[in-house]
Amino acid sequence: MSEMVLDIARSLGLPAWKVENAIELLEDGKTIPFIARYRKEKTGELNEIQLRDIADTLEYMKKLQARKEEVLRLIEEKGKLTDELKTRIVEAGTLQVVEDLYLPYKSRKKTRADKAREKQLQPLADFLKTARKRDDDFIIGFVNAELEVSTVEGALEGARDILAEEFAQDIMIRERVRNELKTKGIIKSEKTDSEDERAVYRDYYDFSQPINRLAAHRVLALFRGEREEILKVHLELPFDILPSLKRLAGWTDSLTYYSELEEAAIDSFSRLLFPSIEREVRTQIREEAETRAIHVFARNLRDLFLQPPLGEKVVMGIDPGYRTGCKLAVIGRDGALLYHDVIFPTPPQNDYAGSAMKVVQATNLLGVELISIGNGTGSRETEQFVSRLIKEHRLAIKYMITTESGASVYSASKVAIEEFPDQDVTTRGAISIARRVQDPLAEYVKIPPEAIGVGMYQHDVNQSELKKALDREVESIVNMVGVNLNTASEHLLKYISGLGPKIAASIVKYRSENGPFRNRKDLMKVTGLGPKAFEQAAGFCRIINGDEPLDGTAVHPESYAIARELLDKIGVSSEKLFEKRLELPERLARIDVEEFSKEKNFNPITVREVIGMLKKPGLDPREELPQPLLRTDVLTxxxxxxxxxxxxxxxxxxxxxxxxxxxxxxxxxxxxxxxxxxxxxxxxxxxxxxxxxxxxxxxxxxxxxxxxxxxx
CATH class of the missing domain: 2.40.50.140 (Nucleic acid-binding proteins)
Structure with missing residues (x-):
């Protein structure tokens, strides 16, 4: 077992064998949703969160190893790699330690210390930090006009520059300052002379808080205010740390030239050490805040995507507005556009009668069952209009407010243009608002996740990290829900484990040319979809009313033998699977998993999983969640x-x-x-x-x- 596996296992508190097997699967290209659901035997039932932690830690370890190798090569090329330094770099546990060790050897602009070394003042610096008796003649010996050292004070100044740099690059000193600043430091901000027109940063004009108690949203707000030149932000320590740093360096008043050392330490701390550590800690707390913000965004996105679908209803979507009116779009139970128009029930026109006539006629003629109102500009006035006409015309419908997040991005996208080439962007927006009610997930996957505004400060965080986290979240959601292979769009299919955009497009093309899939095996006929992709995708792709009833469940084809044995045990044929779905949970609960597994020579972990899947054949997990709140009245x-x-x-x-x-x-x-x-x-x-x-x-x-x- 490799050292890296053991390190990851120790850091995450997981058994090494589970980590080793998980890494083997990840390195083989298996996705996290696939491993979490269909490889529980191999990983000892690790869940998606644990697998993500393993994948992220593995990525960090690889990055650490690559950086160690690069640093060793760079230092060796300069001829300065000692056995001791090599050992310290090889044994370093974090990138920060590697960078601290590399700091003295980095290529950089010539420093004051470098110039002093060129004047051959390094021996003097070494003498000053160790001498226990005076030797003025030794110091005078460094005065050399040819090297531009004309006075004793000039020699001492150069030596202090060398000492200051060494002090600032000492790995133990840097670690002490870094830890003290993070745990005991304070972040402060003050207003600049720039105008803050809307007083957005009013809370931070004179702000001070311990760094270790600073919430992520405050960190991001402070640094945004600084970028916009409204605020000045700095970190500081509320106590004098220099005495303890001098002791750490061994610079005590028992040394003869302590006054020179003290002057070097003061200069080092203010000019080199603290500014460097402040930059590091600022970067670290910003990255931690961004990580938190990305986590919040991903969690909110998950909850939004998992909103229960209201299913096959005729829905009227209204994209509210003022001057340009409100855009209407009615979609049928299959999501097809039936009707669209513009109404003006809001200021400045306030055309209640004309707008009501259009909505009522469309409702009665097309059988509208629900109205979905976007929550953007003009939303509440539009809601008041809808509430009023429902009462006055005694319409047997309800309405709901639907988030518009990403609707404008979708309506101008290539996807929307391909779906509705003859409609303008505003109509496409209203269509999206309506479709989100029928099946939120199917509609939201058409929008880049980072364009959906749920979270905090999403534009201030690392965009590539945000996209990576959100794409991973969407992949997890789509695979958790599964897709109907005969109706899913390529935008849904591309997130299915093992597929991707090209194969997703090939599946849709195959479906249009050959008709619906009759069984999961037909997937192998799709161009570009080989055995590896089939292995990962098959369990997440459902076929309803196909040749094989088990294809309508989450059971993977490789476990069909187990499923059939279980069904046989409870006296239900696979053909009757959906017909008897209400009886299955109770019947399957009577099976003794351990005894059954031993008798049939199956792994009990997989047997338990298959039982869980058979208990809910064809069930969309979102259906178990509370339904959206529907309204008929409005408040102010x-x-x-x-x-x-x-x-x-x-x-x-x-x-x-x-x-x-x-x-x-x-x-x-x-x-x-x-x-x-x-x-x-x-x-x-x-x-x-x-x-x-x-x-x-x-x-x-x-x-x-x-x-x-x-x-x-």
């Missing part, structure tokens, strides 16, 4: 009062709380202090799309703010 902020209790939909969850749509123009905020006792992470309590009961704590009409409390 003026209707609200402290103490009122309402139901609402969580729209966004961030580190300091959650924003909830309670049916008025402005989303309310549940601060995390109002979520219950000692809530540190709102994501542990709430999720995007969740229906919650809240109590109104405060209504501020002037600032358009609503304070809420979460009710249990």
């Amino acid at each position: 902020m003026e209707d609200l009062a402290s103490g009122m209790e309402l139901e609402g939909t969580v729209r966004n969850v961030v580190d300091f709380g959650a924003f909830v749509d309670i049916g008025v123009k402005q989303d309310g905020l549940i601060h995390k202090s109002r979520m219950g006792n000692r809530v540190r992470d709102p994501l542990e309590v709430l999720s995007v799309g969740q229906i919650v009961k809240v109590k109104i704590i405060e209504v501020d009409l002037q600032r358009m703010r609503i304070g809420l409390e979460l009710l249990a």
